[in-house]
Amino acid sequence: MNIYISCGHCLKERISLEFYPVEVNDEGVYELTCKSGHKTTSFLQNAHFEILFELGAKAFLDGYTREAISSFAASLERFYEFCIRAIVEQKEIDIKAFDDTWKYVASQSERQLGAFYFCYLSFFNEVPEKIPQKWIELRNNVIHKGHIPTLKKTEEYAEYLYGYMMKILTRVKKGCGQNVFKVLTKKQKLSNTEEMNRNAFTIPTAIDVSVRLPEFNKDDFKQAMEKVKNNKWIQAVSKS
Structure with missing residues (x-):
């Protein structure tokens, strides 16, 4: 599976809002070099x-x-x-x-x-x-x-x-x-990566731990599965 992340430098400098596919890993930490040559360490703040x-x-x-x-x-x-x-x-x-x-x-x-x-x-x-x-x-x-x-x-x-x-x-x-x-933010806090090269992000999921009360837990199971079906932020890896 791939998830899609953006370049923190490009966002801050308002260069572009482009998203890049990276393969899901166990650590939730992703190294990215964007088209502009910026190198960023991105921390996924969704729970494992x-x-x-x-x-x-x-x-x-x-x-x-x-x-x-x-x-x-x-x-x-x-x-x-x-x-x-x-x-x-x-x-x-x-x-x-x-x-x-x-x-x-x-x-x-x-x-x-x-x-x-x-x-x-x-x-x-x-x-x-x-x-x-x-x-x-x-x-x-x-x-x-x-x-x-x-x-x-x-x-x-x-x-x-x-x-x-x-x-x-x-x-x-x-x-x-x-x-x-x-x-949720433990990985980022323990990292030695320079602040300017860090990028924390969250993707929408069926569970959405980061959603705050009282909005959390508003969906039933069928609604959650519909959200998964339409989730463009996490997709199967293309071999082509």
């Missing part, structure tokens, strides 16, 4: 889970059910991490201490889920919603047993996860306020 969900939705709309389930499941795991990090920021826990502790669970999804459950309980003083067993089994069968799900079952899984994540994310945004945005 948000991009994974978008890729899953693109795969689903194209009829690739196994790929869709895999991306949706990965999105859920990174969603847990995102919520934990937002709560940690809100509680003003030392970020280095958190990162060192996260290494203990970074390679084990079950431990990350347990960490999320207890972070949620500690912060909101209520039991978090548990993913129904049928969706856990679907995910495991697709990932570990090569199961090929139907479009209908994939859509039901996606719709459940979308509602689940949006509901929890709304709570987290209300409870953690600006600390949600601190998590």
Whole structure:
């Protein structure tokens, strides 16, 4: 998949408003040399889970059910991490201490889920919603047993996860306020790139974490999928 980014220098100097395709990567950091020769480091300020969900939705709309389930499941795991990090920021826990502790669970999804459950309980003083067993089994069968799900079952899984994540994310945004945005901008703040060569950007997605309350979480699942279908900012890579 490609996303489309612009040159920060050209925007500031009002030279042009041209967008360039770059291949989506895991870090969310993109090096760009525009037609005018400007070199820019661009930081994607969408959450990692948000991009994974978008890729899953693109795969689903194209009829690739196994790929869709895999991306949706990965999105859920990174969603847990995102919520934990937002709560940690809100509680003003030392970020280095958190990162060192996260290494203990970074390679084990079950431990990350347990960490999320207890972070949620500690912060909101209520039991978090548990993913129904049928969706856990679907995910495991697709990932570990090569199961090929139907479009209908994939859509039901996606719709459940979308509602689940949006509901929890709304709570987290209300409870953690600006600390949600601190998590989104972490990559940029840690970078050694000179300020004049930086360019932070956000692309619209089905989830749109950066949308502020009360406008956040206004779309139902069908509206979110329509948004993905019409999203020109993230597109399949052309081999021609």
